[in-house]
Amino acid sequence: MGRWRVAPDGGRPEGRDCAHVDGIGPAPEVGEPLCRECARRGWAWVGLRLCLTCGHLGCCDSSRGAHATAHYESTGHPIARCLGTGCARPGRRWAWCYADEVYLWPR
Ligand SMILES: [Zn+2]
Ligand SMILES: [Zn+2]
Ligand SMILES: [Zn+2]
Numbered sequence: 001m002g003r004w005r006v007a008p009d010g011g012r013p014e015g016r017d018c019a020h021v022d023g024i025g026p027a028p029e030v031g032e033p034l035c036r037e038c039a040r041r042g043w044a045w046v047g048l049r050l051c052l053t054c055g056h057l058g059c060c061d062s063s064r065g066a067h068a069t070a071h072y073e074s075t076g077h078p079i080a081r082c083l084g085t086g087c088a089r090p091g092r093r094w095a096w097c098y099a100d101e102v103y104l105w106p107r
Contacts, residue, residue, distance in 0.1 A: 004104040018100045020078040028055030035059040037067045053077035072098040
């Protein structure tokens with residue numbers, strides 16, 4: 001039993017499944033909440049995404065660097081969880097599967 005499930009509409013009205021949820025374990029430890037790639041360049045970021053495979057923290061697609069997506073593209077790690085200010089939905093954290101392009105909710 002995975003810890004995540006595809007959100008009711010999955011962000012995709014036609015419906016879509018995620019082949020990766022069952023392989024995702026407990027969320028890795030979160031270190032300092034920052035995007036290191038941005039911090040190194042002196043860039044600001046909007047929101048952060050935590051890679052649930054390795055714990056990498058990168059900035060969201062609304063940020064200049066989009067380093068979370070860059071992390072997926074370079075590693076293939078499929079699922080990242082929202083963190084901090086990007087977590088807008090009240091009372092519910094969400095994750096995003098880059099490979100299947102669906103939103104996931106915690107069980
Ligand atoms: Zn998936
Ligand atoms: Zn960044
Ligand atoms: Zn990763």
